[in-house]
Amino acid sequence: MVEYLPRSAWNARPPKAGPGNLTVSRVEGAVIHWPGTGSTSVIHSQAAVASALRGWQDYHMDSRGWSDIAYQVAVDQAGRAWTLRGLRTQSGANGDNDVNERYGAILLVLVTGEQPSAALKATTRAVIADFRKLYPRGTAIRPHSAVRPEPTDCPGDPARAAIARGEFTPGHSEDDDMTPAQMQELKNFIEARSQAYALWVHKQLRRDLSGVIRAYALDIKNYERQTDAADAARAAAAVWATAPKSLQVDGTPNQDPETPDPNTDPAPADPDLDPFPPVDTTPAQ
Ligand SMILES: [Zn+2]
Known part of the structure; x- marks a missing residue:
């Protein structure tokens, strides 16, 4: 639904007698x-657009001798729609009477x-939708x-390209069109996700490998401890054998295999890592 600014919004002069309304059955399109100012000075603010419209009306009426500003509706970069002649009245802008x-x-x-702008294109699509309600053909x-x-x-050229891309056609969705900035944003997102995933794989492998290494180290340590204990027991037995009988008691150390040893038992496993952790590009330590 387009809100059309009225002619009073640009301080329009009343039109002179003109061509009257379009004939619905003859109208083929918009x-x-x-x-065509020939300048790169933009016309963006509401006051600037109003002033420009009034200037073009003066030119069309006073210099060209037309009944009114030549166009039916204007749309600006902020997406404002301005009533000029209005959609029912025949324009004087297209080149000849036909x-x-x-x-x-x-x-x-x-x-x-x-x-x-996106706003200009969206409003223009809405204006053309209104146009098609009046002129179904x-x-x-x-x-x-x-x-x-x-x-x-x-x-x-920019507007002609936009027309060719269908960007003024009612129903056209701008959602499918990515700006270069949006494209870069998506690229950055995918790259960050890929890095996060690679980091996750790296951490997972490191965790698994360190589990293997821990288990192996434990085996070696236990083996060495058992070997040391056996050597110590043999050495002790040899010493005890030379001691006076009155001192000889059962000196075998307690070697309960069920008692956990905090120095050699493996640490609890890491909790499962999130396969899609929050994006973090900090390099692994
Ligand atoms: Zn033109």
Whole structure:
């Protein structure tokens, strides 16, 4: 639903007697224009757009001798829609009477080299949807350069490319179109996730390998301890054998195999690592 700013919003002069309304059955579509200022000075604020529209109306009425500003509706970069002649009234913008009868005329407030904003495109799609309600057969969306009898680059290369991509067609979703910034953001995200996954694999392998190493080290330590204990027992037995009989008691050390040894039993396993941990690009220690 488009909110159209009224003619009073740009301090419009009343129109002179003009061509009247379009004939519904003749209308084939909407033509897209730009003002063709020949300048790169942008026209963005509401006050700047209002002033520019009033200036173009003066030019069209006073210098060209037309009944009113030539276009039906204007759309600016902030996504504002402005009532000019209105969608029912025939435009004077398309080039001659034939194309003016067959097409409406929508003005995009763009200057040389300016890319149409997402807001401008969204509002223009909504305006064209309104246009199609009035003119069910008028589904074409064409740049002025495609219908004007004389050559023109109107509405400029960026808008012409956007028309060709269907970006002014009602129902077109901008969601499918990624800007370069969005593309870079996605790339960074995927890279960070890949690094996080590689880090997880690394940690998992390190955990598994260190478990194997711990178990092996424990075996060696136990073996060495048992060997040491056996050597010590043999040495002790040899000493005891030379001791006076009155001192000889059972000196065998307690070797209960069930008693855990905190120095040699394996530490509890690490809790399972999250296969998709929070993204963290800090290198592993
Ligand atoms: Zn034009």
